[in-house]
Amino acid sequence: MNAVAAHRPPTEEADHDLLRRTLAARVYEVARETALESAPLLSARLGQRVLLKREDQQPVFSFKLRGAYNKMVGLDAAQRARGVIAASAGNHAQGVALAAAKLGLRAVIVMPVTAPQVKIDAVRRLGGAWVEVVLAGDSYSDAQAEAARLEQQHGYTFVHPFDDPAVIAGQATVGMEILRQHPGPLHAVFVPVGGGGLLAGVAAYIKALRPEVKVIGVQTVDSDAMAQSLEQGERVTLDEVGLFADGTAVKRVGAETFALCQRHVDAMLRVDTDAICAAIRDVFQETRSVPEPSGALALAGLKQYAATHQLDDATLVAIVSGANLNFDRLRFVAERAEVGEQREAVFAVTIPEERGSFRRFCATLGQRSITEFNYRIGDAASAHIFVGIQIRQRDEREALTAAFAAEGFGVLDLTDDELAKLHLRHMIGGRSPLAHDELLYRFEFPERPGALTRFLGHMHPDWNISLFHYRNHGADYGRILVGIQVPAGERAMFEQFLAQLGYPCRDESGNPAYRLLLREASP
Structure with a gap:
């Protein structure tokens, strides 16, 4: 405690x-x-x-309508005639609005500009013609200060959200x-x-x-x-x-x-x-x-x-x-x-940028379900991977960290890192001078435990993966984006590989957003 x-x-x-x-x-x-x-x-x-x-x-x-109505129903005739004012992030405001409409009182409700739109809309709907909404400040305290000013100016009765x-x-x-x-x-x-x-x-x-x-x-x-x-x-x-x-x-x-x-x-x-x-x-x-x-x-x-x-x-x-x-x-x-339920662990893993290391990384994960996978080639010597892995209990994080280290991979546990979870997971990528001969494909596969690992196991070992993004959104089908480096003379062989792979796919190599944000300009 x-x-x-x-x-x-x-x-x-x-x-x-x-x-x-x-x-x-x-x-x-x-x-x-x-x-x-x-x-x-x-x-x-x-x-x-x-x-x-x-x-x-x-x-x-x-619950907020309980206190709001109990306050407003007890006002005397003079207070009712002057009207009421309230400050609220949303729920108290809805209670005041409903009470105002029920009792036939004019109410001015000051809400912070950060209040969810669903609450602002609900206040206007519940109060109808009896309620005026004023947006002011970033928090309840800011809205309260504006409500206090209007209270003094117009003589309203203040309906406090809690201190009454x-x-x-x-x-x-x-x-x-x-x-x-x-x-x-x-x-x-x-x-x-x-x-x-x-x-x-x-x-x-x-x-x-x-x-x-x-x-x-x-x-x-x-x-x-x-x-x-x-x-x-x-x-x-x-x-x-x-x-x-x-x-x-x-x-x-x-x-x-x-x-x-x-x-x-x-x-x-x-x-x-x-x-x-x-x-x-x-x-x-x-x-x-x-x-x-x-x-x-x-x-x-x-x-x-x-x-x-x-x-x-x-x-x-x-x-x-x-x-x-x-x-x-x-x-x-x-x-x-x-993450809050400690069912997902998030890692940054560094592996050698060499043939076979990606496969060793996947083997280390075993049959665990991968919730997210981000990678973009960027260094000739090493590759940095952002990966989310479904776990059953917290001590699996330590076991995974030890397993990565045993393979010689650098590992950083980011499960409790707010910067990584909020921002960095979405920023991995960009242009890379090493991503020559890159083709970009979207794949789909039935989403079930171990499906991504099986997909990776089918990837051809002769072509380097230069970009990889996957996030499990709980859908029936997993969707991934893969960059694969295929020399021009091997494109026909690559087409045969795709046909044998058996997963629905789409060539995105000509996508204008990809060319603008991820692909190096041609010399």
Whole structure:
């Protein structure tokens, strides 16, 4: 665990007030009681009973409408007449928009320009004529500053996304439902944390009724304002926040939420992007729903906790807090999930640029499935290969490293290297003066374990491979791009080889993009 809350003597009056507010919260005029579902695949893998609290099933695909509506339905006539303003990265904005339309209130909602378009569009759709969207700044904190300025200018009532007793009470109803739905033994509840409204409310409610149940907050390593604040005993303001999990990208937690978390939260965990991507995939495999990064945050923490603690068939609950994911992020999530689950190892391997070394490299891989393969000839003495390999457990990385070294290959394990995973894997290539007599072909082959290795085994040993790119995208057919150096006098023999190879292929040697970016100009 990365941070443990220093518990203070409880402020009984404040806690009792929050409990009363929670029990009286009017969230069910717009929200629904969401399911607490078993996750059998994860339970079997982790050896614990894992339950998912499905807040992604709400009408706005997030828990946030609970607190927003509970705040707005309690406004007096004068406040309603002036209208409300809110700042949000997206999910709170949707809750405010739905509440505004339901109650007939004018609402101005300030969102950071980095908010996913799916959330911006949803806010406008849910609020209709009652809502005006203003885009300002790169993070929630930037949007909050603009909202504060407009609040002063126009006299709006500010609907805070987390630091308001009515909002916290609305979010606390998630904890109320968990205890009602699972009255049996419960080891811990894992909660995603941004500004702390959900964590504070759930923790305060659960500790009031079931103090033996652990409540554990989960944050990203680059947006950990609550974890740092609890560690230092005072609220910390982050200079920057990571935006992958945009729903929890908050630079400073609330005063109310911080005080409640100090009293009631047992611990905080930090997880990285790869772990979140793996958790997104886990939720999909269990439910066929795709949570947003912040929505899978709690499950990523639950998995980390289960891996580092000795538990005996414990019941663990993760709140799946939202599912407002931009579709264009799915490719990134899919690529990083394998690494996050420690099912893919990524290496840079250096082999001699000589006939037969490529075949020895493939033999070293054995029957393991290759997830990615990038190579471009560039040096007369050695070849540098970027390769992704599917593994079953982490110690296979060490075994592969030793196997490459035993063959005399230089090897660098890049599995945990952010630069390599984000950028370098896509930048291997370019023009090469050594790529003379190069033909460029695209091949297809049925995608199954060991298929790429078998394809490589069929390549003719007399012609040098000067370029190779392959990435397993989970399709029925694998697609590779190969550069092969074939002297002009051997082209007829090469055509015969292609016919005997038996794989569908297409000559791309005349492709204009290839000639512009990869092929040396003719002398």
